Amino acid sequence: MSSPRERILEQASILFHHQGYNSTGINQIISEANVAKASFYQHFKSKDDLCVEFLNRRHQYWFDALSDFTSKTENPKERILSAFDFIIHMNDRENFRGCSFLNILSEISKEQESILRVIQSHKNDLRVFFRQLVNNELLATHIYLLFESAIIESQLFESNEIVDKSKSIVKNII
Template structure:
C-alpha cells in the first residue's frame, strides 16, 4: 500500500487538483492518505514544503506523459500537434482542472517565493521543450503561448473547443 510519503503526495495531488491548494487542509490529506499527523510532519516540515514536493512530482509525471504522447510521431509538425492532443487527453482524464502550476500560482502570495520558482522552472522547461522541437525562437514561443492559453481556456469553458482551434492555427503556422 505504498509508503506514507507516497500516499501523502498522491492524496495531495488529487485534492489540490480538485479543491485547490488553500482550500485543502492538512487534516483532510492525512485522513484520506491514512497517515498520522506526526508522520506527516516527519516527512514535510510544512504545508508549503509539501506543495513543493507535490509540484516536483507533478513536473516529473506530467513531462513523462507529454514525452510519451509526442514520441508517437516522427515529424516535428506532428509531434507539436500531438502535444495539443495531450492537453485534450489530460482534460478528459482529469476533468478540465487546468494546470496545477498555474492554479497554485493564483493562490500564493509574495512571501511564497520558493513555490513561485518551482512553477517558473516548470514553465521554463516547457518553453525549452518547444524551442528544442522547433529551433526558431519566435515560432516556438508563439506555440508555447498558444499551448498555455489552450490549457487555461479549456479549464475556463470546460471544453476542448479552443484547443482544437489552436491545433488548426498551429497546423497553418508550421
C-alpha cells in the same frame, strides 16, 4: 500498502489538483492518506514544503506523459500538433482542472518564493520543449503561448473546442 510519505503525496496530488491548494487542509490529506499528523510533520516541515514536493512530482509525471504522448511520431511538426491533443487527453482524464502550476500560481502570495520558483522552472522547461521542436526562438514562444492559453481557456469553458482551434492555428504557422 505504500509508505506514509508516498500516500501523503498521492492524496495531496489528487486533492490539490481537484480542490485547489488553499482549499485543501492537512487534516483532509492525512485522513484520506491514513497517516497520522505527527508522521506528516516528520516527512514535511510545512504545507508549503509539501506543495513544492507535489509540484516537483507533478512536473515529472506531466512531462513523462507529454513525452510519451508526443513521441508516437517522429516528425517534429506532428509532435507539436500532438502536444495539443495531449491537452485534450489530459482534460478528459482530469475533468478540465487546468494546469496545477498556474492554478497554484493564482493562490500564492509573493512571499511563497520557493513555490513560485518551481512553477517558473516548469514553464521554462515547457518552452524549451517547443524550442527543441522548431528551432526558432520566436516561433517556439508563439506556440508556447498558444499552448498555455489552450489549457486555460479549455479549463474556463470546460470544453476542448478551443484546443482544436488552437491546434489549427498552430498548423498554419509551423
